[in-house]
Amino acid sequence: MTKMISLDTSSKLSGWAYWEDAVLIDHGVIDMSGVKDPEDRLNRMCCSLTSLLADHTPDIVVIEMAVVTTNAKTQRILSEIVGAVRGWCVSRAGNCAFYCIRPTEWRTKVCNKAEKPPKSKKYGLKEWDISKAREHFGFDPVTDDEADAVLIGLAYCRLFVI
Numbered sequence: 001m002t003k004m005i006s007l008d009t010s011s012k013l014s015g016w017a018y019w020e021d022a023v024l025i026d027h028g029v030i031d032m033s034g035v036k037d038p039e040d041r042l043n044r045m046c047c048s049l050t051s052l053l054a055d056h057t058p059d060i061v062v063i064e065m066a067v068v069t070t071n072a073k074t075q076r077i078l079s080e081i082v083g084a085v086r087g088w089c090v091s092r093a094g095n096c097a098f099y100c101i102r103p104t105e106w107r108t109k110v111c112n113k114a115e116k117p118p119k120s121k122k123y124g125l126k127e128w129d130i131s132k133a134r135e136h137f138g139f140d141p142v143t144d145d146e147a148d149a150v151l152i153g154l155a156y157c158r159l160f161v162i
Contacts, residue, residue, distance in 0.1 A: 004060040005053060006153030008145050009081045011042050014049060015141075015149030018056055022157040024137060029146045042077055046084035053088050058096060061089050062156040064148065065100040099156065106155035110136065 001020055008015040017027040030048045035041040053061065063085055066078030082100065089098040107117035110132055118125045126144040133147035134140055136154060141147035 002060065003056060003058045004062065004153060004156070005056055005058040006062040006149050006156060007049070007085065008064050008148035008152060009045070009049065009078065009085070010145065011038065011045050011077050011081065013143055013145045014045060014081075015143065015145035015147070016049075016052055017146075017149040017153045018058075019153050019157070022161075024150060024153065027141075027146055027150050029143055038077075042080060046081060049081065049085055050088045053085070053096075060097045060099065060156070061085060062099045062101060062152055064106070064152055065102050067103060101152060101155060101159075106152045109155035109158045110151045 002022075004019040004022075006017045006019065012031075012033040014030045014032075015027070016030065018025045030045065030052070032041045032045050032048070035044055063082055066075060066082055068075040068078060086098050089096040104117075107129075111117055118128050129144045129147040129151060130141050133150050137150060141150065
């Protein structure tokens with residue numbers, strides 16, 4: 001059995017999805033929005049994510065690549081979170097593959113052939129993500145972060161057919 005965790009991370013809300021043999025088993029959100037201090041929030045998010053990984057011991061971790069062009073501080077924070085997850089995977093001595101996927105890549109992979117995803121938040125990206133998760137899996141995600149995590153996993157499955 002191949003176990004996978006797919007993640008859409010941020011310092012406040014991180015979506016996650018757990019898969020077994022390309023079948024969605026569980027999903028949710030890690031919520032640190034109540035933690036006021038930014039460094040404490042970042043540390044707690046990194047700890048919560050690595051605890052999630054330790055609890056599920058995935059063979060594959062798929063995470064959205066941090067692509068922020070307008071705010072260097074946000075880019076640094078997202079990069080640190082991705083680094084913490086990558087560090088967990090590397091520490092497993094080759095027993096956990098790590099894959100970063102661009103937002104444009106995963107959104108394209110979850111579309112129907114004639115469909116194109118919106119290009120920015122301004123044009124309803126969050127709503128589109130939630131509706132896509134509903135369309136593919138039949139549930140209403142709590143947040144777009146949860147929807148994104150599920151769709152990131154689906155895109156990986158379609159890319160590599162696990």
